[in-house]
Amino acid sequence: MRTLQVDLGERSYPIHIGSGLLSRPELFTPHIAGKQVAIVTNETVAPLYLETLTRTLQGYSVLPVVLPDGEAHKNWETLQLIFDALLGARHDRRTTVIALGGGVIGDMAGFAAACYQRGVDFIQVPTTLLSQVDSSVGGKTGINHPLGKNMVGAFYQPKAVIIDTDSLRTLPERELSAGLAEVIKYGLICDEPFLPWLAEKMPAMRGLDAGALTEAIERSCAAKARVVGVDERESGLRAILNLGHTFGHAIETQMGYGAWLHGEAVSAGTVMALEMSSRLGWISTDERDAAIRLLRSAGLPVVPPADMTPEHFLQHMAVDKKVLDGQLRLVLLRRIGEAVVTADYPRDVLEATLAADYRALADQLGE
């Protein structure tokens, strides 16, 4: 087992990464203050891991809260089911909410914990690669609004993140790829030497090699913990973690939540950020192409939806949380391994980026 620390003063917490951690009560008990525990999970994950975790927590009064699966359910109606369950079972302020599942479960259970009786403890137990390397760390929680993704939420830190790498064995291949989009992101924004390692280990990771995956998760969480430790509430640096996300969120909103996986949308969005960085002369077309190839080798889409116009993108991006006083700030690459957040770019470069022919670019890079 590897353990990292997220440094946030009195809100600091550990990230444990390893095999079989779901069965180790000593990792959970230090973070449970009362006698009540609610395990929030979904219909897909519950049959796989709920029994194991419940057994690990014997001695506590455990309330299972099983939600429908999918980004389409990341809304108030589903959140309400958590409050209904907690109140129905009379859970008090010392209850601990455990999020057992992917990013949607973590975001919703975390937001429920942030709001229930104005805040109760919670523990993240992410079971997808994407949530293990990204959403479970850093305290962003929330739900979607019909007019925008993650528009309602809270910064609320977990007491611990417990990552059992065994849970990746049951993860569909498409979701493993989606997680790799965020892993590659860390290389692009702040860890250039990570990129050749990823290129080399890509087949091993996709083949579920435990060693390669553990190292990729650890390195990703360490990068995220560094960034979040500097800027917990995204007043500055933290926004670099959103490379590809502004374009990606627009894709997710346009296509309807769930049609594209978050990591898939981020992958296509990252290609657009690479293209724009290259048009600005900040990275070379060779560097752009190498990054696109790496994304594709992870099994990820590198072309935005064919029927999505520049107008569609602009419309959705106008409600992005990075808009300030009407200025759309974008995460771009000043060079490979260094991201910047900037509103200081020529408008026509953005428009050219939105209008670029990504299908042709992908075809030209071959298989």
Added chain:
Amino acid sequence: MRTLQVDLGERSYPIHIGSGLLSRPELFTPHIAGKQVAIVTNETVAPLYLETLTRTLQGYSVLPVVLPDGEAHKNWETLQLIFDALLGARHDRRTTVIALGGGVIGDMAGFAAACYQRGVDFIQVPTTLLSQVDSSVGGKTGINHPLGKNMVGAFYQPKAVIIDTDSLRTLPERELSAGLAEVIKYGLICDEPFLPWLAEKMPAMRGLDAGALTEAIERSCAAKARVVGVDERESGLRAILNLGHTFGHAIETQMGYGAWLHGEAVSAGTVMALEMSSRLGWISTDERDAAIRLLRSAGLPVVPPADMTPEHFLQHMAVDKKVLDGQLRLVLLRRIGEAVVTADYPRDVLEATLAADYRALADQLGE
């Protein structure tokens, strides 16, 4: 104008109290970071003060959000109207939400500010006595759930509280009385010398004497600021502010939100807390009776609803936020001017308190 400070480190903020403050832009502008402002108010308050405040904020892009009036609307559906308006008008993370109204507006606007894009600035402009002396200070925000009051919310501090005492001129007499319940509470829990002052000034306050009201508001806010400064998130001392509230919340829940005003329910609940403190031998029956007379002189009910049984109370109190590991903690008076929060009382004293004949007690105290 009087100014107090709530000391919470980097979350400290001023409370301004005085006449005509709604028309003074210099009190607002230091707390507005961007160009966008949303004024959240309700159908009753909007015709009275929205135009004045909008004029004060000329130069900003002002979005009015007018909600239905009343505690019955303090729920997710109404909260959603705020998010809809903010997103529809493309308000970004630098927007400032101003709560213009009573406690329900302050709680909902504050919770919306806490959650919108994971947190934007907000300013409290309370227009009822109750919200001026209580809910606008201290950062408790939230909405009700069908199974319990204020069960979903956040601790989220405003950037400033601006109390224009002129707004009390339009306040219905019944609501003025409701606010006096919380004013009297401060005397009972932590400021014994305040009580004879209140008894003397009660006719002046009920007659809207500006001097008496300003002093009562200032002294109440100062008491609240002291308590909140010691214990922002109610891990201990802060719970004393809930004198009468556990019984009172049960009354509100049983009767349906809005049938009893919050301050009215707190008044009857305070009588029950006085009765229980007296049964425990902590205060004398004379002290109990003097406090009940003071509440009645403020025009407040001192008898719980006739058809509410001890079972009704127990059922609603079981989901109180002060329940920990199944133990119901109550705010009681160790002596007049000193409240304690305790689960250490004989069960039969609670039951006798719930079963006591408050109608007879009130009749015996005469008019």
